[in-house]
Amino acid sequence: MTTAVADSLDLAxxxxxxxxxxxxxxxAKAESTDSxxxxxxxxxxxxxxTAGGKRLRPLxxxxxxxxxxxxxxxxxxxxxxxxxxxxxxxxxxxxxxxxGSDTRRGHPTAHRALEAVRAGGDGASTxxxxxxxxxxxxxxxxxWSDELLTGATMSARQHRALRPVLDAMxxxxxxxxxxxLLATGRVTGDLEEAxxxxxxxxxxxxxxxxxxxxxxxxxxxxxxxxxxxxxxxPVGEAFQLRDDLLGVFGDPRVTGKSDLDDLREGKRTPLxxxxxxxxxxxxLSVLRSLLGRQDLDAEGAAAVRRILxxxxxxxxxxxxxxxxxxxxxxxxxxxxxxxxxxAALREIARAATKRSS
Amino acid sequence: MTTAVADSLDLAxxxxxxxxxxxxxxxAKAESTDSxxxxxxxxxxxxxxTAGGKRLRPLxxxxxxxxxxxxxxxxxxxxxxxxxxxxxxxxxxxxxxxxGSDTRRGHPTAHRALEAVRAGGDGASTxxxxxxxxxxxxxxxxxWSDELLTGATMSARQHRALRPVLDAMxxxxxxxxxxxLLATGRVTGDLEEAxxxxxxxxxxxxxxxxxxxxxxxxxxxxxxxxxxxxxxxPVGEAFQLRDDLLGVFGDPRVTGKSDLDDLREGKRTPLxxxxxxxxxxxxLSVLRSLLGRQDLDAEGAAAVRRILxxxxxxxxxxxxxxxxxxxxxxxxxxxxxxxxxxAALREIARAATKRSS
Numbered sequence: 001m002t003t004a005v006a007d008s009l010d011l012a013x014x015x016x017x018x019x020x021x022x023x024x025x026x027x028a029k030a031e032s033t034d035s036x037x038x039x040x041x042x043x044x045x046x047x048x049x050t051a052g053g054k055r056l057r058p059l060x061x062x063x064x065x066x067x068x069x070x071x072x073x074x075x076x077x078x079x080x081x082x083x084x085x086x087x088x089x090x091x092x093x094x095x096x097x098x099x100g101s102d103t104r105r106g107h108p109t110a111h112r113a114l115e116a117v118r119a120g121g122d123g124a125s126t127x128x129x130x131x132x133x134x135x136x137x138x139x140x141x142x143x144w145s146d147e148l149l150t151g152a153t154m155s156a157r158q159h160r161a162l163r164p165v166l167d168a169m170x171x172x173x174x175x176x177x178x179x180x181l182l183a184t185g186r187v188t189g190d191l192e193e194a195x196x197x198x199x200x201x202x203x204x205x206x207x208x209x210x211x212x213x214x215x216x217x218x219x220x221x222x223x224x225x226x227x228x229x230x231x232x233x234p235v236g237e238a239f240q241l242r243d244d245l246l247g248v249f250g251d252p253r254v255t256g257k258s259d260l261d262d263l264r265e266g267k268r269t270p271l272x273x274x275x276x277x278x279x280x281x282x283x284l285s286v287l288r289s290l291l292g293r294q295d296l297d298a299e300g301a302a303a304v305r306r307i308l309x310x311x312x313x314x315x316x317x318x319x320x321x322x323x324x325x326x327x328x329x330x331x332x333x334x335x336x337x338x339x340x341x342x343a344a345l346r347e348i349a350r351a352a353t354k355r356s357s
Numbered sequence: 358m359t360t361a362v363a364d365s366l367d368l369a370x371x372x373x374x375x376x377x378x379x380x381x382x383x384x385a386k387a388e389s390t391d392s393x394x395x396x397x398x399x400x401x402x403x404x405x406x407t408a409g410g411k412r413l414r415p416l417x418x419x420x421x422x423x424x425x426x427x428x429x430x431x432x433x434x435x436x437x438x439x440x441x442x443x444x445x446x447x448x449x450x451x452x453x454x455x456x457g458s459d460t461r462r463g464h465p466t467a468h469r470a471l472e473a474v475r476a477g478g479d480g481a482s483t484x485x486x487x488x489x490x491x492x493x494x495x496x497x498x499x500x501w502s503d504e505l506l507t508g509a510t511m512s513a514r515q516h517r518a519l520r521p522v523l524d525a526m527x528x529x530x531x532x533x534x535x536x537x538l539l540a541t542g543r544v545t546g547d548l549e550e551a552x553x554x555x556x557x558x559x560x561x562x563x564x565x566x567x568x569x570x571x572x573x574x575x576x577x578x579x580x581x582x583x584x585x586x587x588x589x590x591p592v593g594e595a596f597q598l599r600d601d602l603l604g605v606f607g608d609p610r611v612t613g614k615s616d617l618d619d620l621r622e623g624k625r626t627p628l629x630x631x632x633x634x635x636x637x638x639x640x641l642s643v644l645r646s647l648l649g650r651q652d653l654d655a656e657g658a659a660a661v662r663r664i665l666x667x668x669x670x671x672x673x674x675x676x677x678x679x680x681x682x683x684x685x686x687x688x689x690x691x692x693x694x695x696x697x698x699x700a701a702l703r704e705i706a707r708a709a710t711k712r713s714s
């Protein structure tokens with residue numbers, strides 16, 4: 001049993017199962033249309049979904065399933081895992097439109113890829129086509145994530161238990177995104193507000209809810225869900241804090257995204273809030289004048305990075321990550337999950353907090 | 358029985374029931390959040406949804422319910438009707454972002470309304486906030502339309518029957534939108550392609566699927582669904598052809614939207630395709646140079662309108678509308694729906710094809 005669980009929790013195996021479910025689903029969509037144009041659009045979604053990504057949510061969904069005792073029909077959990085990944089594609093596609101990002105996972109973002117469909121127009125109409133097409137493509141990924149899930153064989157009990165978790169997840173991620181929008185471009189030292197965005201956008205959406213999805217499908221108890229949350233929230237915060245550091249200090253060749261985007265966008269992260277709290281007047285005026293500038297160049301970015309270091313903000317964020325990593329491991333020790341689940345969650349906590357991409 | 362059906366098919370009564378369902382749902386959302394910012398966002402959605410609109414889809418959903426024999430629990434059909442309206446809000450909010458429209462139903466579009474939340478920024482950041490916020494608000498309307506529906510008390514049979522209809526509807530409208538995007542700005546005489554967009558974007562989405570949603574909830578037979586389609590597709594085509602005429606020749610004070618937007622956008626309608634087919638060389642060069650120009654002024658618009666008239670395109674579209682109106686009435690005669698349903702569908706066909714807003 002423990003060996004079987006361990007096999008099912010192997011990241012490579014989960015990735016393969018999820019990717020083949022998604023590929024099958026999207027191929028069937030492309031084949032069932034009588035339009036000549038839709039297969040091209042679906043192809044862009046298919047490449048976007050399979051081009052990379054950590055498959056963190058699917059793996060957590062499987063962990064939640066086994067943490068709550070699993071069951072003979074792991075197929076339903078795998079279907080849910082694939083659906084979470086398609087939902088995530090929706091969130092990324094729209095996020096990239098809002099941020100105006102050019103690359104994602106080392107490939108062009110969806111709105112950039114769509115511009116190629118409309119080659120030959122003038123610049124403005126090509127850009128408009130890319131953005132409009134990506135809004136639609138994200139919408140399609142969202143409704144198809146639902147279709148993929150409701151198409152899975154599921155008992156009425158599983159269906160009833162799953163619905164409120166999914167509803168909460170979907171509202172939370174959009175609330176988090178909206179808080180993020182409101183905050184963007186306002187350089188302040190409000191750490192609590194910045195942490196609110198982290199909690200909604202990442203801790204709940206990326207870690208807690210995928211675990212809950214798997215757990216409720218396996219008929220998990222309230223205590224199971226609480227044990228999942230006790231682990232998930234600190235890991236999720238640590239994951240996002242690491243992401244913020246990588247967005248500014250990471251190597252674009254490793255992360256697959258620009259190390260200027262977050263600074264140009266003026267993303268209000270805990271990292272920036274801490275720097276603002278600790279900055280002297282001249283540092284503060286540099287931060288205020290450079291963060292959020294679309295035309296920020298390498299030299300300006302280097303100046304911001306020096307302040308993030310000199311104020312101790314970068315080091316403080318590293319400490320916050322380490323604290324949360326410790327809390328998550330402590331929660332795991334008390335959870336009493338099957339050994340294979342504990343091992344997988346321990347590895348996820350390590351990878352989430354120490355990763356370089 | 359016929360009187361009760363007629364009461365339930367009264368547009369004012371359906372509107373009131375749908376609006377109170379939506380208002381209750383959105384108020385509960387606003388009250389359940391512990392965020393100070395989200396209620397403002399939900400308020401914008403609430404005002405957008407209740408500010409106007411024909412409530413055509415909800416009424417059709419109720420027609421479909423009674424056409425297929427109805428049942429004691431009309432509440433589930435009303436819930437579905439309200440959900441369709443919230444889904445439609447999603448489609449309009451994203452559509453307005455893509456089209457860059459300023460007004461809808463005589464009020465600011467969602468992305469314009471959201472700009473007010475961010476007053477005080479510079480122009481570019483305010484516009485960016487409006488667009489980004491509206492993408493999120495549309496996403497939220499989409500997932501909440503689902504939540505509203507799955508929250509309704511529904512038998513397993515109803516749930517199973519409803520799912521494929523909703524899945525088809527959601528994919529179709531997005532496919533239609535995408536075909537529309539692909540076509541926009543290319544001034545051609547391809548009537549068939551223009552009619553494809555009409556069929557997907559409007560005939561199926563606006564008329565056929567809402568009828569089907571109501572009908573499958575009432576356990577309608579395949580023959581019931583076919584009878585709905587035989588009426589719905591011609592009415593839907595006529596509805597969109599009328600919409601295209603109103604977009605160019607309508608009175609903005611009555612339609613609530615600009616009479617320049619469609620021309621500036623270069624929307625490829627059957628109206629334009631017919632004009633291109635029939636234009637002489639000098640007319641064609643005027644159409645090619647003016648359609649799709651963002652800076653088209655009243656004088657340019659008047660020149661386009663003169664060509665749409667002179668080529669007979671406007672008259673031909675009026676004929677197409679009348680033909681389809683006739684086909685729909687013929688289909689109704691053969692359908693054998695209850696008298697109150699037939700009367701309501703007859704009135705919808707009349708209003709859809711002869712309206713001025």
